[in-house]
Ligand SMILES: [Fe+2]
């Protein structure tokens with residue numbers, strides 16, 4: 001993030017978070033069109049409401065800093081999408097959602113551990129982190145049940161393993177990018 005003022009850097013980080021929340025919401029929208037399981041539909045609706053609220057919390061935080069969100073076109077989710085291609089099955093979408101949620105949760109937890117995090121940012125980080133636990137839990141549980149009912153009980157775990165490998169590749173790229181920006 002060379003060449004940016006501290007304020008610009010802060011706005012950029014929150015813009016990445018905001019973008020990830022919105023792209024996560026988009027995955028949930030796609031899932032809702034693909035499934036008819038009543039329990040999953042109910043959870044998906046609440047889950048989607050959470051993600052759009054998270055996006056709004058980051059947007060508000062950016063607004064408080066007197067700025068506007070920066071468009072993000074090379075973020076984590078875009079890179080995952082390029083490597084993984086379009087998710088074909090409902091289990092691909094479920095697994096992709098779990099993997100990106102786990103990544104978001106880890107990023108938020110790491111941010112919380114940093115020194116000098118402002119009170120307001122801490123509030124937002126805590127609010128969004130609080131919801132991510134149940135998001136990951138319900139999807140993993142229901143998706144595994146649906147995989148069993150589908151006659152291919154391993155389909156969810158196979159998809160999870162595939163997306164985890166892609167997630168690791170993308171994170172290695174992003175770490176490398178951050179390192180070179182610091183030069
Ligand atoms: Fe979220």
Ligand SMILES: [Fe+2]
Pocket residue numbers: 024051101131132135
């Ligand atoms: Fe979430």
